[in-house]
Amino acid sequence: MNKRQFLFLSAQCAAIPVLLGSSNLWAAPVNLKVRRNLMSLPDNDPFFTQYAQAVKAMHALPSTDLRSWWGQATLHPNYCEHGTPNFATWHRPYLLMFESICAKLIGVPSFTLPYWDWSQKQGIIPNPFYDIQELNVEYWKDPGIYTGKNWGPVDSLPLRALARGVGVQADPIRGGAFTSKNLQNILKQTQFSNFTNMLEGQPHNTGHVIVGFPPIGKPGHMGSGLSPLDPIFWMHHAMVDFMWARWQKAGNVTQDNPATYNMFVDADGKPVTFTSKQVHDFEAMGYTYDYFIDSGAVKFLSAAPFSNNFQHVLASQLAKGKPKLLAQLNTAVQVKANTPTAFPVKVTSLLQELQESRVFRTVLGSEQRLASEGKRILAVLKQVSWPEGEQQGLVVNAFVNCPYLTPATSSDDPHYAGSFSFFGSAQMSHAGHHGASIVLDITAPLLAQAAQGRLDERVQLQFVSIHPQAEGSAKAMFQIKDVEIISV
Known part of the structure; x- marks a missing residue:
């Protein structure tokens, strides 16, 4: 083992709790297309020129052709699933069919969409998305006025609010949703409903907001139902799919539902139908991710010795583990932009719950294992209304027991508990498709306060909503009607 491998192994092992039980998941992929990490690609990687060729070819197709850039984009406001159990399962075949269309149009069967890992390099959009004209959303001047069947009216511009080199x-203030720590909190959720709620409401929605909402004027395409008009959209959703794939590879079970998706077309423009259950197995759909391929020092992790003696113990604990309601508050509170708002909640058994253990699924190297850590405390915000005036440019930061909270309090403050954003439309919300509940993991600030001896049963859940535009702040308000504190 060389020094580099040793340091890698040491860092990985230090980040992993007590581990139990394993099954070997991955061998070298056979006939699987491999999606790579966008942040690892040099600016001269062939992907960027190939993708530019595909974008150009799709723009050359008639707009009535569903394989065209416009045709693929309009699928989103017409049929997208947001705030429903279908969020992940609908976007997976959407990505796959888009990827296959690109591959066919440029004659490169191995073409894949990289995933934009927001946690690396400050989450920048790579330079070619600004330097290569076909990948720069401003170049095409695609119109942003449209009325979607699902989304309703859309009015956006071909621009990005995120400048070149800025992540x-x-x-x-608004970047906390994309840190490795926050993404790990999402991956550690054992229930699919909590996992997908946090994945969608936090990094997914906030990514659309930060890229799509400039300081003044209309939103860019990424902030609207026509977000697929921006070439970075597809990398953003590849990262969403990668997060789901990692969660699945750890052995977690995706909630099944009877949904059927028949709005897509294949690379030849022929209609194709998927069921929700059919898209659960991404490898059966013909692709995998570079993260899942054993190489170099990762193999040392797989070979690391561990005991199977606890496997049945942890498996039993996992089977018995159920969410536990600790407190509930049924008082509606209105949250205004740039104004700290608090929910006071009494949680009598909070310290006891923090001291108890939980079991969750994880991976070590290429092996699936059970792991143990302290219980996690979640805040579930229910009946969250859509922001007035459809001011979906909000990013809402949550804090716990912060005595000095202001709109300028950063996301690296020890009282910070997470962020969420709104992405969708009032029409979707009114149809019951969005904003029903928001899940936040508030464990970290509670543990920090317990370690300082200043945690008691009185918990202040605090929210500060930040709007990028001064004219939108006055109208940007929403309501939370119910809060639950649960342990998992």
Whole structure:
């Protein structure tokens, strides 16, 4: 083992709790297309020129052709699933069919969409998306006025609010959703409903907001139902799919539903139908991710010795583990932009719950294992209304027991508990498709306060909503009607 491998192994092992039980998941992929990490690609990687060729070819097709750039984009406001159990399962075949269309149009069967890992390099959009004209949303001047069947009216512009070389984590106030720590919190959720709620409402929605909402004027395409008009959209959703794939590879089970998706076309423009259940197995759909391929020092992790003696113990604990309601508050509170708002909640058994253990699924190297850590405390915000005036440019930061909270309090403050954003439309919300509930993991600030001896049963859940536009702040308000504190 060389020094580099040793350091890698040491860092990985230090980040992993007590581990139990395993099954070997991955061998070298056979006939699988491999999606790579966008942040690892040099600016001269062939992907960027190939993708530019595909974007150009799709723009050359008639707009009535569903394989065209416009045709693929309009699928989103007409049929997209947001705020429903179908969020992940609808976008997976959407990505796959888009990827296959690109591959066919440029004659490169191995073409794949990289995933934009927001946690690396401050989450910048790589330079070619600004330097290569076909990948720059401003170049095409695609119109943004449309009325979608599902989304309703859309009015956006071909622009990005995120400048070249600036990442989604660069904003100290709004960038907390994209950190490795926050993504790990999402991956550690054992229930699919909590996992997909946090994945969608936090990095997914906030990514659309930060890229799509400039300081003044109309939103860019990424902030609207026509977000697929921006070439970075597809990398953004590849990262969403990668997060789901990692969660699945750890052995977590995706909630099944009877949905059927028949709005897509294949690379030849022929209609194709998927069911929700059919898209659960991404490898059966013909692709995998570079993260899942054993190489170099990762193999040392797989070979790391561990005991199977606890496997049945942890498996039993996992089977018995159920969410536990600790407190509930049924008082409606209105949250205004740039104004700290608090929910006071009494949680009598909070310290006891924090001291108890939980079991969750994880991976070590290429092996699936059970892991143990302290219980996680979640805040579930229910009946969250759509922001007035459809001011979906909000990013809402949540804090716990912060005595000095202001709109300028950063996401690296020890009282910070997470962020969420609104992405969708009032029409979708009124149809019951969005905004029903928001899940936040508030464990970290509670543990920090317990370690300082200043945690008691009185918990202040605090919210500060930040709007990028001054004219939108006055109207940007929403209501939370119910809050639950649960342990998992």
